[in-house]
Amino acid sequence: MLELKNISKSFGDKVILNNLNLEVKDGEILCIVGQSGGGKTTLLRCISGLEKIDGGQILIDGQVFDPYTNENNDSVIGVVFQEYNLFPHLTVLQNVTLAPTMVLKKKKEIAENEAKNLLNGLALEGKEGLYPFQLSGGQKQRVAIARALAMKPQILCYDEPTSALDPGLTATVKDIVLNLKKEGMTQIIVTHDMDFAEEIADNILKVKPLGY
């Protein structure tokens, strides 16, 4: 279970998050919705350790956890970025196996087998040798999901997973998210697509911009 207690975050004078409390139970899907500038992405970046929180605590299974300085080898949080941020100079397979081999010190063959299983499960069989520029947007996103899953995170975060895709592909994202839920993955999804959020979320958190 992920708990956020009294999380605060400001950029200069601008308060983005003010004493925010939040609970995500294992296997749940939380959608964070709200208008632009409301701090959705900032909250996600705090949870995933890309921003340092100014105050408050993040707890995982009751243990205080600082994602910003997380240096132990327990994979906790995976992130699928809005722009996917794949590594352009690496093949699909290398994108997925890089961190497992370098960080988790997995053997190359083992990492590649696991990666192939993940890629097959995301309808990417046969794409292992391609480079990101040869993929469509939806395919890039699925590679990004596979890359995050390869680190076996407890929680998977998505930043606006539907915003850069053709409308028809939203259903695919929904299927992927719900399949992962069946496997017990805890997921946090930032989106401005209210319909999408209502269809998949167990809980919805609405954030709105705070005053200056």
Added chain:
Amino acid sequence: MNYVLEVLPSLLDGAKMTLQIFCWTLIGSLPLGLIVGLALISRFRLLKAILRFYVWLMRGTPLLLQLIFVFYGLPLVGLTLGRFDAALFAFILNYTAYFAEIFRGGLQSIDKGQYESAKVLRLTYWQTIRKIVTPQVVKIVLPSIGNEVINLVKDSSLVYVIGIGDLLRAGNVATSRDVTLVPLVMVGVVYLVMTAVLTFILRKLEQYYSYWK
């Protein structure tokens, strides 16, 4: 023709020296340039200020002057270098500054998202630099680096000022001895051959890196 064959060995001897200076300067200044480039975009303000001063000094004064200072000036403060070492020292110092600026530009053009991806995958800083950033930077900076590499071949002729016998000096010696311009024409041809080979290698390198976009 006989004359050409007669002076060729001494010119090739000089060319050997030119190539030695060329190779050792690249071996020294390319990695150093990358490191200084990284430092130039780091958060250490004092280090950045010092390195910016260094870059300004190196790019702001003639390489010829720097050579003279290293060879004739450093002994005054107790550091005496041989001719060849002094030349390498000055060239590496100078070219590191140029390469550092090129690498800085390349590093700054890498999307922040690449670092963030690496961070959430928990790659360390050096793993990120080695596996993610450097390969992308190399592709970006290759044309500019190539320019400097070609320049270096010709800049190496400046070592005559501290008495090193390189290609140009060999040609000069032959020209004043035999009162003919033929050796200097040959010198020009040898430089052209060297830069042609480099241009070819650089083009191949750029082609190699075109497998991704």
